[in-house]
Amino acid sequence: MSAEAGDRVKVVCRDEVFEGILIQRPEILPQNIIVVKLDSGYNIGIDKKKIKRIEVLEKYKPRKKKRTKLKINKKLPTVTVLSTGGTISSRVDYRTGGVSAEFSAEDLVDMIPELKNVANIKTKKIMNKMSEDLTPSDWVVIANEVVRALKNSDGVVVTQGTDTLHFTTAALSFMIKDLNKPVVFTAAQRSIDRGSSDAFMNLLCAVITAARFNCSEVLTCLHGTTNDDYCILIRGTKVRKMHSSRRDAFRPINEMPIAKVFPDGRIEEINHDYKKRILDKSVKPYLDEKLNEKVAMIAIYPGMDPGIIDYYVNKGFKGIVLEATALGHVPTESKKSLIPAIERAMKKEIPVVIASQTIYGHVHPYVYTNLRRLSIELKCIFVEDMLPEVAYVKLMWALGHAKKIEDVKDFMLQNIAGEITEREPLEVFLQ
């Protein structure tokens, strides 16, 4: 019986023996290598020349779909889980190499039995995209589904890929009006077929939050530490992915997390400044999704080409966010000064928004002469401590709603969804 991908095998080599699941050889490896996923979760490549024999311990069986009918427990709240794709929806099929992303309510309860005691789960798969491929029009689709799901749920959970999660949460924070219940985004840094996956605890804590937390904001819920001890809830406009791979990569910027959520159901409030659930039944969430997508975000750095601003202006863009240095500086004196290009943008009534590349802290429109040139002469909009990513999303939204150019500044400086922290407490830096 010869071994095929998906089979559980014992590979006997000259000096060593490996046990695990034979998987498809990734296209990057040479033909003479076989790959086995060990029980530790790691993949190992083995040179065929070193192999004495391969024993098949168990033939591949396609995953069976459980058809346990879930019973509704009327004492529990109802939570709708909307899935959009990403690592959290990935379970590799080792035979086909394909990635399944079914995520039915039965699937979820099968994976995380504790959910049965927290809420009645409804699910819907909205789309199946990796988060780096989501676009502003996807945000509108997601927001629309969230508003619909809120009607029949006590809270909504959205699962997404991690990479651009903070863009989506910012977008929904601005687009959903009269939000009366929690909308909790969660995700995973490790796929659910890995022992170290953060998907299970993140999902459980997100459902706990959606079911029980007395809050009506868009939040993220992911690991607070590298251990499986608790998740943290962060406001959707104050969150950023700060590490490429750690499970506690999502961090609050310029404010404390709203709360810790423990997998046993406890919610420990940290930051008391958030909106409570609205119990008045006449308040109904609705979508205010008008975005102008012609917005660009530009990194500022020494030696940069000022022509990049003209590129966007000439291409018909309607707004520009500069990731300026620290308090909001850009080159203004050297021969690579951005001043003439910003002036051309201003003359075409294209608002230029200034946020800080330091990520933490506020920009300031007045403290240095060249900041005053930008803010007063060139009418650049200095957006306090708003993250550049959030300023980018908000500028789309502001342009979608402004009747005249002056409205854009008003929108940008109005604190709509907690995106501006007037005074950051000392202890929030690098939390």
Next chain:
Amino acid sequence: MSAEAGDRVKVVCRDEVFEGILIQRPEILPQNIIVVKLDSGYNIGIDKKKIKRIEVLEKYKPRKKKRTKLKINKKLPTVTVLSTGGTISSRVDYRTGGVSAEFSAEDLVDMIPELKNVANIKTKKIMNKMSEDLTPSDWVVIANEVVRALKNSDGVVVTQGTDTLHFTTAALSFMIKDLNKPVVFTAAQRSIDRGSSDAFMNLLCAVITAARFNCSEVLTCLHGTTNDDYCILIRGTKVRKMHSSRRDAFRPINEMPIAKVFPDGRIEEINHDYKKRILDKSVKPYLDEKLNEKVAMIAIYPGMDPGIIDYYVNKGFKGIVLEATALGHVPTESKKSLIPAIERAMKKEIPVVIASQTIYGHVHPYVYTNLRRLSIELKCIFVEDMLPEVAYVKLMWALGHAKKIEDVKDFMLQNIAGEITEREPLEVFLQ
């Protein structure tokens, strides 16, 4: 006697009395306001209508230059302090509104008497620019002066504006070869005429480091905390300004700081992985400054215009750094996929370098299918945990030295100045 800018005044209003220095009204304030710098360092604007009278307590006196001749103490090491401008060189003259940046050795010792016991100080003013206006050719000028100063010093201190300090330190880390002594960059977040200025302690600790620390790398030396307790030394390729205004804004990324430096002279090593001073007199630092400045850095975000890559390619740029999401993703599936544009860059032999916008953590060329497309099919260079800013500087340097396109990848992935950390310790995240 009527009060003029620069005078020490008592302003008697109807309900209150203010004492401080009358300063020039910034152009942004209306004519009917006068501005007084209080002893706390804060400026207050007072409506002329509310003022009953203004008493001049002390007329403005231009600052006298001390002409104390400094004596050379042969028992002490020699440190050269090179100044380039920035907040640390700013002392406002309240009469003229001008900013002086003399920074002679006498000035320094006058400001920080402790220096006399640490080193014989030599100084040179190289240029007077705010750091947001520094360009790559300024880095070469600074590097050149550092190499020259090293000949007659036991260590060199460079003062600069904070905003782009980490770009300059990265540049010098690559450009100065056979470095045998410490080159210590310092700066200030608050100008030296403010009581809360960090300039004094930063300068003192930088001189202590240059004089005594057994290290031959390019380092930054700024406040480690918001208190005046100690500075931290960070490798010039692993440092980033992470807050717009805090005195402890400069943080180590993906590794621990090299050491703490206390104003009383103690140096406490934290990270033992650094190059020691080279005592062999035959080793002489030299400049290897060939840069190709035609490099662009591009922010990656949902909805971005892929045409931006073509813009740089068509404009004759020779290298591109993408601030990709997390492990190195860019849009590859949506109609805004970057793949076709990256392909066009590749065909013109323009290397595309991928670093992470998460700042912390590594990119990875293989773990997802679309990462393999970028790294294998499109030959994008994934630069481990190198900061995007450092990758930008290094790509200029690599292009200046590469004989053929393949050399660029070799240069980028070779750890030249500690810019790549193979495995980050768990505790370094958000240090």
